Amino acid sequence: MVNRHVVGAHYGLRDWIAQRATALFMAIYTVIFGICALTLPELSYDAWSGLFSNGLMKFATFLFFLSLFFHAWIGIRDIWMDYVKPAGLRLVLHLITIFLLVGYAGWAAQILWRL
């Protein structure tokens, strides 16, 4: 039993595409955000929160954070898969990573909708 290697979880392609799609979205968002930030009339708290009071901006920014966290999930899981051999330890690390990232996503939403 210990010597049987089990492979064949069918999510390789899905995550690989998601990694690329989220990277693409983050790149596009970064450009748009850069333009918006540079064309602000002044760098003040009011101008800044004005930018984020726009519903579309909130939505895009929240999507950016979701992309970031999902991208990070795949990348960090890759590190665990590459270097951590015991399956039990890997499971624990996967869970900690998921909890942290979901927590961050909630936190990001809270910050955005408070602005």
Next chain:
Amino acid sequence: MSKRTVQFKIYRYDPDKDAQPYMQDISVELEASDKKLLDAIVRLKTKDDSLSFRRSCREGVCGSDAMNINGKNGLACLTDIDKLAQPITLRPLPGLPVIRDLIVDMTQFFKQYHSIKPYLVNNDPAPERERLQTPEDREELNGLYECILCACCSTSCPSFWWNPDKFVGPAGLLAAYRFLADTRDQATNERLDNLEDPYRLFRCHTIMNCVDVCPKSLNPTRAIGKIKDMMVRRAV
């Protein structure tokens, strides 16, 4: 022509005698006809016959004399001795268990190769002579079928070092694409299913060490990309 002396630093390990592997400093005088690294190692063996290594064809066809030469995997028989910095450091292929000196245990490598079913699957009754392909279809197999399974690529791939039991590795994936690209093969779906896995194919992080070392100038990374293309085309 004056005689040349070549300095070597060679990884030596005989599990029956040595507690630990060690690096042996040794030099050898070459004959004028000794052009390739393999010639020099064969010459060296006349001086120290305990040195063990594999070789057969001595012309880059059999794939048996792959080793780590001055830090880079390659075939001794295709490497010009005069182009190597001295002392020439020879080590066994990295990442595989050493049996003795420069000889490694290739079991894991061939296990991965066999796991992709490296043979044509076609359930139609065999034609009287042969299964024909158009020249364009045949063209697709160029750059794939030439692989001699020397393992230079897979043993230079960090992803293969970390997960040799789960990641197919560049050599196996190149072979997998060789059959995916073959118009006579009927098992395309099964082959893609077999690789649709976070480990077997997607452990490749496009580091491209494999392309860098292949003595046959093949490009496993491109083949891996084409397998991913096929999967995307199948899925969307």
